[in-house]
Amino acid sequence: MRRVAKKLFLKTYGCQMNVYDSERMAEALGGQGYETTDRAEDADMILLNTCHIREKAAEKVYSELGRFKHLKAEKPDLKIGVAGCVAQAEGAEIMRRQPLVDLVVGPQSYHRLPQLEAKVQKGERAVETEFPEEDKFDHLAARPKAKRGPTAFLTVQEGCDKFCAFCVVPYTRGAEVSRPAERIVAEARDLVERGVREITLLGQNVNAYHGGEGGLAGLIWTLAKIDGLERIRFTTSHPNDMDDPLIEAHGTCDKLMPYLHLPVQSGSDKILKAMNRKHTAEAYLRIIERLREARPDILLSGDFIVGFPGETEADFADTMSLVGAVGYGQSYSFKYSPRPGTPAAEREDVTEDAKNDRLQRLQALLVAQQRAAQDAMVGREVRVLFEKPGRLEGQMGGKSEYLHAVHVHAPDAERGQIARVRVTGSAANSLAGELV
Ligand code: SAH
Ligand code: SF4
Ligand code: F3S
Numbered sequence: 001m002r003r004v005a006k007k008l009f010l011k012t013y014g015c016q017m018n019v020y021d022s023e024r025m026a027e028a029l030g031g032q033g034y035e036t037t038d039r040a041e042d043a044d045m046i047l048l049n050t051c052h053i054r055e056k057a058a059e060k061v062y063s064e065l066g067r068f069k070h071l072k073a074e075k076p077d078l079k080i081g082v083a084g085c086v087a088q089a090e091g092a093e094i095m096r097r098q099p100l101v102d103l104v105v106g107p108q109s110y111h112r113l114p115q116l117e118a119k120v121q122k123g124e125r126a127v128e129t130e131f132p133e134e135d136k137f138d139h140l141a142a143r144p145k146a147k148r149g150p151t152a153f154l155t156v157q158e159g160c161d162k163f164c165a166f167c168v169v170p171y172t173r174g175a176e177v178s179r180p181a182e183r184i185v186a187e188a189r190d191l192v193e194r195g196v197r198e199i200t201l202l203g204q205n206v207n208a209y210h211g212g213e214g215g216l217a218g219l220i221w222t223l224a225k226i227d228g229l230e231r232i233r234f235t236t237s238h239p240n241d242m243d244d245p246l247i248e249a250h251g252t253c254d255k256l257m258p259y260l261h262l263p264v265q266s267g268s269d270k271i272l273k274a275m276n277r278k279h280t281a282e283a284y285l286r287i288i289e290r291l292r293e294a295r296p297d298i299l300l301s302g303d304f305i306v307g308f309p310g311e312t313e314a315d316f317a318d319t320m321s322l323v324g325a326v327g328y329g330q331s332y333s334f335k336y337s338p339r340p341g342t343p344a345a346e347r348e349d350v351t352e353d354a355k356n357d358r359l360q361r362l363q364a365l366l367v368a369q370q371r372a373a374q375d376a377m378v379g380r381e382v383r384v385l386f387e388k389p390g391r392l393e394g395q396m397g398g399k400s401e402y403l404h405a406v407h408v409h410a411p412d413a414e415r416g417q418i419a420r421v422r423v424t425g426s427a428a429n430s431l432a433g434e435l436v
Contacts, residue, residue, distance in 0.1 A: 008034040009043035013060065014051025016235065017173075017202050018084055020153040021107060022049045024140055025083060028113045031141055040071060045079045045117070047103075050086035052168050054337035061086050065098045072100050079103060079120045083110060085172035089340075091129045104129065107158075107173055111136035131174045137183065143190060150387055150416040151399075152196045156184050156211065156219065157203030162238060164265070165276045165344040166308060166336060169204050176205060181212025181219055188223055197416055198231035198257075198385055198399075199223070206234045207241040217245035224255040230418060231385065233403075235261045236303075239279050242287050251294030258295050259403045261330075262287070263303035267322030268315035271308050275344070281322050288326055299329035299373060299402040306362055307336045307355030309347035316358050323365055329373035329402065331366040335359050374404060374426045381436060382406065384421045386413050397430075405430040 008029055012022040025047065026036050037043055046068055051057040061082065072078050081103030082094050088106035095101045102120040105113060106129040116126040159173045188199055201219070203209060209216040220232055232255050239262060249256055266272055267281045291298055304319060323331075335355040338345040382400035386408075390397040394411035400421075407430060408421050425432035 005035040006033050006044040007037040007042050009037050009040045009046045010049065011047075011064070012049045013057060014049075014053065014085065016153050016200065017107075017155060017158070017204065018049050018051065020155045020202055021084070021110060023153075024143075025049065025110050025113060027144060028110065028140060029117060030144065032114050032117050040068065043071075043078065045081065046071075047081040047083055050082060050084035052085035052089045052172050052339070054334060055339070056337070058086050058089075062098060065101065069100060079117075081105065081116075081120075083107070085168065088129050088172040089168060092127045095125060095127070102126070106130075108132060108136060111139040135177075135179075137179055143187070145194065148191065148194045148196055150196060150385055151198045151200070152191045153202050154184065154187060154191065154199050155179070155202045156216075157206050157209045160204045161208075162205065162240075162278075163276060163343075165274065166305065166339065166342055168339045168342060171341055173204055176208055178203075178209050178211030181222060184211070184219065185222055185226070188229060189226055192226055192228045195416060197229065197418070198233070199229060201232065201234040203234075204236065205238050205241060207237040207243070207246055214245060215243060216241075217243070217249045220246075220249055220253060220256055224253055229255065231255060231257050231401075233257050233259065237262050239264065239277075239284050239287055242291075247287070247290050247294050250291055250298060257401050257403070258298045259301070259329075259401070260291065260298055261301040261303075264322065265303060265305050266308065266311070266315065267319035268311070269318075271311055271315050271318075274310055275305075275308060281318065285322070285325060297402075300326060301330035302326070302328050302332070304331065304333040304362060304366075305336050306333065306358040307350040309336070309344055309349055311336075311350055311358075316362075319362065320365060323362070323369070327373070328366060328369050330370055333359060333362050333366060371426075373402075374431060377402070377404060377423045377431055378426050379423065381420060381422050382433070383418050384408060384433065386410070386415055386417050386419065388415060400431070406433050407431070408433045408435060410435055 012018050050061045079102045083105045087104045094104050104127045108131050109128040119126045157178045159176045160170045161176045163170050207216045264284045269280045384398040384406045386396045386398040390407045396410040396413045397407050400406050420436040421433035422436050423431050423433045
């Protein structure tokens with residue numbers, strides 16, 4: 001008799017690390033007979049892989065869980081689980097707030113999902129939020145051999161020891177840990193055999209990587225030797241870990257793409273100090289200058305927080321002028337959100353009006369810069385890694401070296417192909433181009 005596969009509905013919030021973790025969780029439950037589904041109504045198990053970074057992100061989880069109430073009423077065997085950073089931060093509290101939750105599993109424990117699943121199937125509840133002694137990567141089953149799309153994430157480092165005053169990550173992800181280089185190389189080779197051409201190395205502090213000789217730059221050079229792997233990217237970096245070999249690699253390693261996400265959060269030295277960032281605005285600008293010396297066309301991306309406790313108009317003006325000096329091609333900006341357990345949460349908050357007003361002004365500048373960077377691509381030749389067909393007949397879509405989305409009329413092109421493309425137009429969030 002053929003066993004009917006159980007269905008898993010897995011929804012991912014937050015950063016790319018969660019995207020990678022969700023893949024691995026689905027694989028772990030695959031061994032228990034689960035197939036993924038896009039429809040929560042069909043699921044035997046619902047798993048939310050959550051983010052705790054800002055209040056809104058965390059609250060979304062509870063409103064989403066509320067929506068599953070009627071599903072559980074219709075299907076009493078349905079199991080509901082919460083994974084990720086909210087799971088880690090709130091643990092069993094989640095079940096008190098939302099009793100329909102059967103399973104809570106933190107980001108360092110999801111290799112235990114098969115046992116936890118067995119437990120909830122017996123009608124028990126399962127909570128696993130320890131930072132276990134063993135390394136989850138050593139305990140996950142080998143990755144399946146199925147063919148994959150042309151791009152993939154690969155986690156190389158997890159956790160953070162930086163303790164920025166606003167941030168929950170050191171608490172939800174724990175201390176910095178790097179995976180051994182040889183394991184990463186083996187996983188990368190395997191991904192390439194399955195069709196991957198571009199790998200983005202992930203870590204909360206990816207450039208603090210120390211799992212092999214030469215840090216992250218050393219790892220990049222080793223990965224660059226893999227035939228068939230055409231592009232390497234990494235995210236997210238901290239300015240204080242931008243060491244010389246990594247800056248140099250941007251100028252000398254052909255496979256390392258000319259794009260860097262390097263968050264600065266604020267342009268005010270007073271606020272940077274209060275944030276415990278441990279660098280000045282000047283030091284950050286110096287890194288940018290050196291990166292541009294190494295790779296003049298590098299496209300820069302950043303994260304910004306407005307309305308951090310104590311931020312005055314003058315501090316905010318410093319942020320605006322830093323942004324003006326850098327010229328970002330891409331950016332992410334947020335209103336400061338006090339997070340339970342972080343040092344800044346104790347301090348007096350800036351008014352909501354001031355936060356809104358500053359965010360609006362900052363975003364206007366950042367959007368204008370993003371648009372200018374895109375418009376400047378028109379007429380230039382880029383290389384596009386085709387990822388999927390576009391909306392129009394015969395169209396292919398993919399990313400340039402600079403991570404711009406580019407749409408091209410290319411009826412004979414295949415996914416995974418890298419094509420020379422001349423950029424012909426720039427729209428709100430993508431470029432148009434033609435094959436050269
Ligand atoms: N490890 C990365 C960032 C991880 S969090 C780094 O150090 O840069 C992603 C972004 O969320 C941060 O860069 C920051 O801009 C934002 N963020 C983090 N905590 C926040 C908070 N409490 N309120 C608002 N934004 C926050
Ligand atoms: Fe959070 Fe700072 Fe660590 Fe980034 S470096 S994850 S912002 S504590
Ligand atoms: Fe969010 Fe956790 Fe990533 S808090 S940003 S999912 S590390």
